[in-house]
Amino acid sequence: MSKELIINAEEQEVKIALLGNGKLLELHKEILNKKFSVGDLYLGIVKKILYGLNAAIIDIGHYKGAFLHYNDIDIQQIGKMLDLIPMNPIKEDFFSKKNENSINDILYPGQKILVQISKEPISNKGPKLTTKIFLPGRNLILLPFSKNIFISHKINNIEEKKRLFSCINKIKPNEFGIIIRTAAFNKEEKILNEELLFLIKKWNKTLNNLIKVAPVRVLSESRKAFCLLRDSFNEDLKYIYCNNYFLCKKIHSYLSFIAPEKTDIIKYYKGNIPIFEKYGIEKQIQIFLGKNVPLENGAYIVIEHTEALHVIDVNSGMNNHMKKNCTESDRLNNILKINLLAATEIARQLRLRDMGGIIVVDFIDMFDPIQKKQLYEHLKEKMKDDRAKHKILPPNKFGLVQFTRHRVRPELKKVNYKKSKDYSIDYIHYLEFIIETTIKNKNHKGIQLHIHSFVSAYLKKGFPSIQQKWFFKYRKWIKIIPIDSFQYTEYKIINNNHEIISSS
Template sequence: MKTELIIRSNSSDIDFALLKDGKLVELHNETLDNNFSVGDIFLSKVKKTLSGLNAAFVNVGSDKDAFLHYHDLGPQLSSLKNFTQQVSSGKRKDYTLKNFRIEKDIDKHGKIDDAIKSGQDMLVQVVKEPISTKGPRISSELSIAGRYLVLVPFSDRVSVSQKITNNKEKERLKRLAQSIKPKGFGVILRTVAQGIKVAELDRDLQYSVQRWVNMCKQIPNAKAPQKVLSELNRASSILRDVFDESFTSIITNDLSLHQEIVDYLERIAPEKKSIAKHYTSRVPIFDYYGIEKQIKSAFGRTVSMRKGAYLVIEHTEALHVIDVNSGNRSNKANSQADTALEVNMIAASEIARQLQLRDMGGIIVIDFIDMHLADHRKKLYDHLRKEMSSSRTKHKVLPPSKFGLVQITRQRVRPERNIKTQEDNPNKNGEVEAPIILIERIETLLKRIMEEDRPGIALHVHSFVASYLTKGLNSIQMKWFLKYKKWIKIVPRDAYPYLKYEFVDKNDKIIR
């Protein structure tokens, strides 16, 4: 399988598109002013405790206070509080925990009022970003994720990802981790650690330990609420979680981001750093790789599939509902039951992609086409679980209910990706504006630009308009060339509304 990561950087945010064999499977966005990403660690201040909820509201600098439940305190809370107090006061200069005495675990069935107090400073980690009207969800059970392992301070436990099923490999990884882990830290081996040698594991471990030490150095001068450790930037975190041998290219239009990726690949996979490329073409990067078209077709209320079938996806505050329809597909199957199974299998694959693409979390209810054979229902259930197995987000798929509905729960850690694919109707007065009027407006602006004698002019327009302007040997584009003796490059933009157009100069600056 060919895997590509395409990164588009703008002045305010960065978009990440993961393609597998040219098909869009993940789409992420990082806002440059986002202060609350999953994995960030804050020195926070407890605002108030709520005995009835056995939880507390904590100030981490968000508009809404963060929510901290007793079960998210972590068993090593006493050790964390003592360590934080010693570091904050300057009494502790050694941050490696090798000489730190680990306290007894707190009672798992205890009360929040006995564990923390209002006004207290404590280290917490974001486990769920602010969503809608809710503030971040946080935990005081800290962890630092690396490429192959997760470092857990104030613990002595070594565990291995449940996705590694080979018992011999599990034992090998546990043995290696025990031999290299520093005192006072626990280690969780990630799935990608399979087959990795001890030298690479140790290098990854030392990098995570150094991040912990760097974080601790900030605490004495920090004033709550303040971030003391940032999660890796989105590009590095995506590479950390999904990078493997199938990656053939990582392409970005931002030179500084390109250098960051090269530096990160140099550390985790030096032999693959050549796949990082800087995109310099004037054609927008998402248009060039066909991503805008896929976004338009994948994020609507209705999603088309192979053989005429389609999905209808509805979102509510409580849950997401997906309806599977056979559409106008031609029936080449032997029976109605086989037709239903075939459409449902296609839908299951697309639904797994949609959940990952839109980052849909919470409860998802799927109404597949009715199937009366138990064998067909089992085939569908097994196929859906297999398609969902590649998802890095925690989830659970339940068997079909008596009503034929399939329920999925999927962890929600950040807001769902919701991209508007419908455009405003340009026909506001009940009459359709003739296309020639739009062309006349474009030509009026073009005439003024040509009088200024600017070189390297390009026209960015909707794909349909671009096709109209370039159609045939005697196209409008050719007429402009004969008239002005300059070639006007026409760039189709799938993201543009029908009536939008922009002229840009050779430096890609918009001409007003």
């Protein structure tokens, strides 16, 4: 898959879009001077102990107070970590306890503690914390409170695993642990050693900041663009387009450190058309971040959000209008195709919106066990590119697929179109996607769009009109028929045989 990174730097925020074969895969926002980000290290103060939850509320400067659970504390190393903080007495009889199983045995109100943000503030919840500190690099992750060496499970070559283990074991100081990342595959010892020294220097800088008055941030994570490059840069990434010259220079400098042979993929965009509009990102946001998400074969998925979970429903859409003489085998294969296409889109939607928690998908019913297994394996394969932790269960007897996904930032949502001044533009983008999908199906000839009179007038006005632009783009004339009795968002697409291809 050919990938591109499009960076739109504005005055107050930076928007970063990851495209795969022209399709929007991920969309990130970095608000400049934002206070809390995943990976930041804070010197916090224990505010209170939540005995019933076996957790503590830590003051790191957020108005809600941050949440630290007992399970997110490294029990083996917590004493060593607390001892690093100046003028911070450890709880009496801490070292005499052989089996600490309560956070009350470890922490007390007023105590200072070094923590790392594992989840940003979401809705009315404060940040989620951990004391299992790690400093990520491109090839290695430094573990300040461990002495072990771990290797990514994605490195399957046994000889390469032995080489990397031997290499790191030779250059690693005794007081640190290391995780060898997948990107370290076939990397020379010199490159790994340089990165290790860089991470150790970063950690020493953090230790020097522990003398500051708590609560305070003692180490800030890299900019979002750098984090994306660090965690997902590979041979698939062909270009990086950015509309800010100085940010281009910084990215060039960073890339020259992690992949000097690839610095030529960075391109400074200086066109008059906004960069997100130029590469079709704004259009994709309007089409694919709504409640109803269209699929390329005319089917669609509906995404609903509740307090406890996300529900995704797969609908056949225009595929309801199949030929009357189709066989049972044709119907079953058509349902499988819709479900497979929906599974591909669902995997993309989870990454794009960063949906987390419990997710339930209601696929179109299939009774063939082989087809159910095929769908399950297809969904797992498409979710492999998702860096977030997730677990997928096979379809149950009701045909529902359930899985969980770990989320670290607020879910990305489109502004409600009813409150948006650009609603008409959003609707036209959606219509164009449906028409483009219909045109790709070469079985349909003489396409007519039946739509409300006001929308019809909007599509026909000006020169070139939207109708004429569609003709130049798709080399096919779309006949627009105004229907006064239709609702504003109601439409029907009909072919020469007066068959309904698609409808609202």
